[in-house]
Amino acid sequence: MKGLDKTTLAFGLSAAVVMLLNSLMVILKESYHPFFEFLTSLSGNHWASQGVIDVVLFFVLGVVFSKWHLKAGLGVVVGSAVVSFCLIIGYFAPFF
Amino acid sequence: MNEFTNSLVMLSHAVFGVFANLALVWLYAEALNASKNNLKRVKLATYHVVVWITLTFVVGGFWYIGYYGYDKGILLKSGLANIHKFFTETKEHIFFIVLILSYYLPFITLRHDLSQNEQAKKAALVLTMVVGLLVFYVEGAGAIIAQGVKAALMLGVR
Numbered sequence: 001m002k003g004l005d006k007t008t009l010a011f012g013l014s015a016a017v018v019m020l021l022n023s024l025m026v027i028l029k030e031s032y033h034p035f036f037e038f039l040t041s042l043s044g045n046h047w048a049s050q051g052v053i054d055v056v057l058f059f060v061l062g063v064v065f066s067k068w069h070l071k072a073g074l075g076v077v078v079g080s081a082v083v084s085f086c087l088i089i090g091y092f093a094p095f096f
Numbered sequence: 097m098n099e100f101t102n103s104l105v106m107l108s109h110a111v112f113g114v115f116a117n118l119a120l121v122w123l124y125a126e127a128l129n130a131s132k133n134n135l136k137r138v139k140l141a142t143y144h145v146v147v148w149i150t151l152t153f154v155v156g157g158f159w160y161i162g163y164y165g166y167d168k169g170i171l172l173k174s175g176l177a178n179i180h181k182f183f184t185e186t187k188e189h190i191f192f193i194v195l196i197l198s199y200y201l202p203f204i205t206l207r208h209d210l211s212q213n214e215q216a217k218k219a220a221l222v223l224t225m226v227v228g229l230l231v232f233y234v235e236g237a238g239a240i241i242a243q244g245v246k247a248a249l250m251l252g253v254r
Contacts, residue, residue, distance in 0.1 A: 002213040008203040015200040019193050026189045045161045047188055051153065054192050058199060074219045077200070081193055081226055088189050095181035 009071030011062035016072050016080035018058045023087035025050055030091065102163055109156035113235050116148035116198075120228040123205070127220040130210035138220075142205040145227075149198040153191070160188065167245045174248035179241055187237035194230045197223060 004012070029036040029046060039046040042053075065071070123141035126134050164184075171180040201223055208216035 002208075003215045004204065004213075004219060005207055008207055011200055011203045015196050018196050022189070022192045022196070030185075048157055048161060050189075051157065051192060051195065054196060055199065058196050074215075074222060077197075078222060078226055081197060081230075084193050085190060085230070088186055092182050092185045095178055095185070 004073070006069070006071065007062075007066050009073065010065035010069075011058075012074070012077045013065050013070055013072035014058050014062035016076045017061060018054055019080045019084040020087075021057065022050070022054050023084040023091075025053075026088055027091050102159075105155060105159045106163070109152050109159055110235065110238055112148050112152040112155060113231060113238070116145060116152060117228055117231045117235070119144035119148055120224050120231065123201075124221060124224045124228070127205070127210055127217055127224065130217055132211055135209065135211065138205055138210055142202050145198055145201060149195060153195055156191075167241070170245055170248045170253050171241075174244075174251060174253040176244045176248055179244035183237040183240050183244075187234050187241070190230060191234050194227055194234060197227045197230070201227065 025035075025039075029039055029050070036046055039049040042049040119141055123138065123145055126138045126141050130138060168180050168184070171177055171184075201220070204216055204219045204223065210217045210220055
């Protein structure tokens with residue numbers, strides 16, 4: 001049984017890190033207004049800035065992790081997605 | 097932008113999201129039945145996922161940034177403010193998880209032979225399912241927001 005190649009595993013770690021960072025950015029910008037304003041100042045809209053940061057970070061970290069031989073398997077990626085989802089839902093749940 | 101164009105752009109991003117989910121179902125089916133005969137279709141379905149998710153991001157973002165403010169105002173003025181405070185906020189940020197996973201998916205499906213590599217096949221199936229479920233949430237939240245705005249307008253909120 002062959003496994004996933006090194007680049008894929010490195011980008012898996014990148015995806016896991018970026019998804020968690022995305023959720024933390026959501027919590028930070030919603031609870032600390034200067035960070036919200038900082039994101040808005042980058043592109044004119046906080047959401048657009050966050051999206052561009054997420055995508056750029058994913059590719060940059062993927063390349064960096066490839067060079068550093070850092071990696072993460074499927075479990076870490078899916079686990080990060082679930083935790084990131086729960087963080088966002090949990091943060092906004094009191095408004096439901 | 098007039099009302100027709102506004103509605104067209106708003107509906108487009110929802111339709112692109114549905115196309116993305118159809119592409120995910122297609123990719124799941126191709127990955128599940130991966131063989132030497134369908135590797136081209138695996139790649140084609142992957143391209144479809146990436147293209148439709150990207151279009152959803154661009155068109156949805158364009159509408160959200162430029163025109164959602166009006167709907168948000170209506171929701172906040174009505175008794176349905178929680179629809180914005182929960183569904184819009186979670187939808188717009190959970191979408192980024194979808195975006196990142198969709199950009200990660202090609203690393204698995206385009207760099208590996210799913211017919212020969214069980215681990216890659218499993219990863220493709222699991223990730224496709226996770227992204228598909230997240231897209232369902234985003235689409236569902238979008239439908240709730242649209243119905244909320246409609247209900248508020250019917251109640252006379254302007």
